[in-house]
Every structure is written in C-alpha cells, then in structure tokens.
C-alpha cells in the first residue's frame with residue numbers, strides 16, 4: 001500500500017532563509033506521529049506542506065498518492081483534516097457548534113446557505129459524542145471554553161472522514177485538567193484502528209497521548225531523528241533538539257521531560 005505521505009529531500013526557502021532543509025519522511029496509514037521541536041524549528045511549515053498549503057522549493061512531496069505540483073490542491077485538501085490556532089481564528093464566534101462541525105463537509109468555516117442531509121447531522125452527532133461535547137450542539141462557538149473549542153475543532157476535522165489528520169498543538173493554552181482530559185480523548189481517537197494516519201505537533205512531551213507510534217524531532221528546519229517513538233524520544237536526541245541537557249521519562253504510555261540537574265561538587269567530597 002502506498003504511504004499516506006512521502007517527502008523526499010523537501011526544502012523550503014523563503015526570503016533567503018531555509019525553513020526546511022532536505023526533509024525525508026514517510027507516513028504509513030497506521031502511523032500516529034508526533035512532531036517535536038523548539039520555537040521556529042519549522043513544525044508549522046512542515047504541516048503546511050503535508051496539508052497541501054505549501055509547495056516544496058525543491059524535492060518531492062507526495063500526499064495521499066498525489067504529487068504536489070501535479071495535483072489540484074483543492075481536491076486534495078478535503079481529504080485532510082486539520083486543526084490549528086490559525087484555522088480556529090477564522091471560525092465565526094456567533095456560529096453554533098453543530099454548524100461549525102457540519103460545515104466542514106463544504107470546507108467553509110460557518111454555515112451559509114448550503115444544504116446538509118440527515119447523514120451529515122448524524123455524523124456530526126457521533127463525533128460530538130466521541131469528543132464528549134454532546135451537550136454543546138446549540139451553543140455558539142464564542143461562548144465555549146478553550147478546551148471545548150479544541151474538541152469542536154477536532155470533531156470538525158474528523159467530519160469529512162479524512163485520510164490524514166493533522167493536529168497543530170491541540171493542547172496549547174489548556175489548564176492541567178483540560179490538557180489531561182483532551183490528551184485522554186486524543187488517546188481514544190488514535191487507538192481506533194480505523195482512525196486516519198495522524199500527525200500531532202507539540203512543544204511538550206506531556207501533551208503526547210498514549211498510543212502515538214512515531215516521533216520526528218525537528219531543529220532549525222532539519223530532522224534530528226525520525227522513527228518509532230521509543231527510539232526517538234531519548235535523553236540524547238531530545239537534548240540535542242532543544243540544546244539543553246534533558247532527562248526523558250515514560251510511564252503508562254505517557255512522556256515527560258525535565259532539565260538534567262547538575263549536582264554541584266563540593267571540594268574534597270564525592
């Protein structure tokens with residue numbers, strides 16, 4: 001079976017700056033990837049490529065078996081579910097939650113004059129249940145808490161049954177309880193064998209749901225490491241990525257990282 005995403009030596013150059021530098025990456029259908037890297041590493045730029053919103057300056061990008069540059073991106077984009085802060089800002093605050101979700105089928109951010117059928121509303125209802133937001137259907141987007149908004153966006157991203165799901169910092173800005181609850185729900189989604197290939201971007205290992213299978217570490221537009229999550233999220237590789245000595249721990253499928261404590265040595269004592 002063809003990979004869901006295949007990048008070969010993909011670079012992006014803008015205004016003389018190299019934002020991505022010869023990135024090679026393959027995503028298979030059953031993969032659940034997490035991308036980690038410091039601010040400015042190129043994570044959003046990488047998502048722009050695999051969501052068919054940016055073409056490589058050089059190299060080859062194949063998304064859902066279509067090569068960017070040789071495909072109508074407007075046909076490709078509906079096959080990809082995306083959540084990001086930029087997209088959330090475009091959702092009208094006065095729109096009802098139900099309409100925010102159902103309108104994904106038309107690739108518009110609020111309901112206008114399109115007609116939806118019973119299956120659309122049934123699907124939206126199922127997703128609201130899956131995201132634990134059943135009771136919010138009639139509320140307007142602007143009245144929701146940040147955590148509720150994140151869930152609505154994820155339901156919307158799943159509405160079209162995408163073949164690729166891209167989540168750009170889904171837990172950013174949530175309090176501890178909100179983060180834990182959302183991470184648990186994301187864990188339920190990625191555990192479903194019929195869920196699409198998934199890519200989640202985060203700055204924090206604590207935001208990685210259990211069940212993610214692969215990790216890609218990005219620094220200065222270059223891939224530091226990419227592969228099975230256990231092999232990639234190591235002390236050495238994460239320390240190199242963030243230019244800081246770090247200790248990584250994993251427990252019950254969840255990850256965390258902290259700075260390595262340097263013990264001051266007292267003269268004459270070991």
Ligand SMILES: Nc1ncnc2c1ncn2[C@@H]1O[C@H](COP(=O)(O)OP(=O)(O)OP(=O)(O)O)[C@@H](O)[C@H]1O
Nearest residue numbers: 014015017019037038039040041042043044045046
């Ligand atoms: N059009 C552009 N021209 C020049 N530089 C750009 C352009 N767009 C982005 N950049 C730079 O490219 C780098 C990578 O940006 P990107 O948003 O992909 O990083 P990121 O890893 O998502 O960062 P963050 O974690 O802060 O969101 C940044 O240094 C950014 O300033």
